[in-house]
Amino acid sequence: MKIVIENVGKTFTSAKKEQVTALEDINFSIDEKEFVVLVGPSGCGKSTLLNIVGGLLSPSSGSVYFEGMMDKEPNLAIVFQEIALFPWRTVYQNVIYGLEEKKVSKQELKEKADFYIDMVGLTEFKDAYPKQLSGGMKQRVGIGRALAVEPDLLLMDEPFSALDAQTRTLMQEELLTIWNRTQLSTLYVTHNIQEAVYLADRVIVLSRHPGQIKSIIDIDLPKMGRGEEQYRDKFERYADEIWQLIRNDAVEALKE
Amino acid sequence: MTVHKQIITNRVAFLEKKVPLYASALGLIGLLVLWEIICSTKIVSPLFLPAPSAIVVTGWDMLISGEITRNLGPSLYRIGLGYTIGSVVGILVGLILGFSKWADAIGTPVVYAIYPIPKIALLPLFVLWLGIGELSKVTIIALGVFFPVVINTFSGVKSVDQILIKAAVTFGSNHFNVIRKVILPGALPMIFAGLKLAAGTSLLLLVAAEMIAAQNGIGSMVLHYGNLMITTKLMVGVLVLSLLGLTFNRLLQWLENKLLPWR
Ligand SMILES: Nc1ncnc2c1ncn2[C@@H]1O[C@H](COP(=O)(O)OP(=O)(O)OP(=O)(O)O)[C@@H](O)[C@H]1O
Ligand SMILES: [Mg+2]
Numbered sequence: 001m002k003i004v005i006e007n008v009g010k011t012f013t014s015a016k017k018e019q020v021t022a023l024e025d026i027n028f029s030i031d032e033k034e035f036v037v038l039v040g041p042s043g044c045g046k047s048t049l050l051n052i053v054g055g056l057l058s059p060s061s062g063s064v065y066f067e068g069m070m071d072k073e074p075n076l077a078i079v080f081q082e083i084a085l086f087p088w089r090t091v092y093q094n095v096i097y098g099l100e101e102k103k104v105s106k107q108e109l110k111e112k113a114d115f116y117i118d119m120v121g122l123t124e125f126k127d128a129y130p131k132q133l134s135g136g137m138k139q140r141v142g143i144g145r146a147l148a149v150e151p152d153l154l155l156m157d158e159p160f161s162a163l164d165a166q167t168r169t170l171m172q173e174e175l176l177t178i179w180n181r182t183q184l185s186t187l188y189v190t191h192n193i194q195e196a197v198y199l200a201d202r203v204i205v206l207s208r209h210p211g212q213i214k215s216i217i218d219i220d221l222p223k224m225g226r227g228e229e230q231y232r233d234k235f236e237r238y239a240d241e242i243w244q245l246i247r248n249d250a251v252e253a254l255k256e
Numbered sequence: 257m258t259v260h261k262q263i264i265t266n267r268v269a270f271l272e273k274k275v276p277l278y279a280s281a282l283g284l285i286g287l288l289v290l291w292e293i294i295c296s297t298k299i300v301s302p303l304f305l306p307a308p309s310a311i312v313v314t315g316w317d318m319l320i321s322g323e324i325t326r327n328l329g330p331s332l333y334r335i336g337l338g339y340t341i342g343s344v345v346g347i348l349v350g351l352i353l354g355f356s357k358w359a360d361a362i363g364t365p366v367v368y369a370i371y372p373i374p375k376i377a378l379l380p381l382f383v384l385w386l387g388i389g390e391l392s393k394v395t396i397i398a399l400g401v402f403f404p405v406v407i408n409t410f411s412g413v414k415s416v417d418q419i420l421i422k423a424a425v426t427f428g429s430n431h432f433n434v435i436r437k438v439i440l441p442g443a444l445p446m447i448f449a450g451l452k453l454a455a456g457t458s459l460l461l462l463v464a465a466e467m468i469a470a471q472n473g474i475g476s477m478v479l480h481y482g483n484l485m486i487t488t489k490l491m492v493g494v495l496v497l498s499l500l501g502l503t504f505n506r507l508l509q510w511l512e513n514k515l516l517p518w519r
Binding site for chain 2 (some may be wrong): 129
């Protein structure tokens with residue numbers, strides 16, 4: 001199974017009735033169990049692309065499809081930048097949301113919920129409402145809710161950007177640990193280059209105006225322990241390579 | 257040399273100041289005492305302003321004789337039925353108007369065209385259509401409740417965060433479940449604001465309708481004793497209405513706390 005993004009383009013009509021090309025000629029695919037990270041400067045169309053893949057926005061041209069899925073609706077889950085928990089549902093009830101819609105048995109529902117709540121380390125807060133949680137905990141619920149449906153493709157739009165630097169680092173480690181257990185095909189959006197190199201099997205670098213693929217970089221590092229001393233040089237070389245690709249665009253973005 | 261300390265105190269403490277429970281009774285009791293004193297000095301004739309003590313005594317007698325229950329029963333029936341129908345239909349229509357762009361385009365102008373009409377002006381028309389019986393009174397109350405509930409539900413639906421709807425859809429919810437599991441709970445705080453507003457309206461319409469077109473009910477009882485200039489009994493009716501309103505409000509408050517524990 002793989003997910004193919006084929007010739008995807010998107011134009012918006014701006015408030016001044018001008019056509020804005022947000023994305024143009026986007027072609028790539030996500031293999032089974034692959035972690036693909038989209039990076040690019042602000043406004044290059046990362047969220048737009050993720051929303052198209054997630055079925056929340058129609059592309060102006062091209063299409064997104066699953067290949068090699070036998071007679072089964074593809075199952076998607078999104079972890080939103082805005083977190084988007086249902087404030088009237090407890091942690092437990094938020095995590096089971098997707099499962100409820102899948103009509104799984106009561107027994108299975110409870111087992112899965114407990115399993116994934118434990119995985120994101122929130123067993124103690126099962127019955128808490130979102131407003132009683134810290135930012136990092138909320139985002140963990142969001143991740144738990146997405147994992148619980150065991151999606152064919154997991155989409156994450158800058159899930160940690162609202163968190164402080166320390167929590168963010170811890171959450172990245174935790175995400176990797178979780179990912180190693182679940183091995184879900186993942187499309188992850190960030191503008192943080194370190195984060196991209198830390199998490200990705202493949203990094204897709206987008207440019208701005210119009211948003212196009214500038215380069216696709218395979219990260220040839222072991223999945224776990226990339227932060228260790230022995231990989232520092234290689235890590236830094238990847239990060240620098242990406243930064244050089246983005247640099248000009250990022251400077252341009254600042255001037256707007 | 258002594259060190260001069262300038263302690264920083266919480267300057268917004270007034271925002272979280274706790275008030276003892278008895279404070280809410282204070283104003284009411286003060287008012288009653290003042291009223292009683294004015295009456296006992298005989299400045300005003302008891303015909304115009306009977307003393308609270310006299311009202312309570314008369315009220316007790318009327319309770320024993322069954323006069324209050326005889327009138328309260330039909331009133332409760334009318335307001336209960338009218339309010340329930342008006343708010344259920346109002347919530348449903350509000351959800352639909354808020355969810356469907358087509359329904360919004362077609363229905364909203366209709367709602368706003370009828371909304372400003374003082375509903376009591378329609379009573380003669382309803383009596384003509386539905387007869388002098390219970391139906392016309394229940395209808396007018398339902399109609400009066402319907403509008404504030406529709407309008408609040410509608411804005412409640414509009415205020416639900418789009419991202420939550422997107423989240424629900426990505427996790428596989430169909431339209432019906434989006435409405436039931438996301439839009440309805442998201443709009444609930446606003447719906448309750450509408451229900452409370454409508455409680456006042458329904459009481460107003462109940463009394464007005466009973467004064468115009470009823471043989472029994474608290475409204476007709478008040479009018480009856482007004483015509484006979486038996487002020488004490490009239491005031492008993494007013495007291496019952498005030499208690500009815502208070503209970504109504506408390507009931508809604510209780511329900512709100514029950515249904516919105518996440519707020
Ligand atoms: N609904 C819209 N209407 C008009 N233009 C839009 C709309 N959504 C996005 N755009 C434009 O499309 C471009 C890409 O936006 P997008 O949100 O995808 O960027 P991004 O890469 O996610 O940026 P950031 O890193 O700041 O989140 C921007 O130029 C933006 O102004
Ligand atoms: Mg974005």
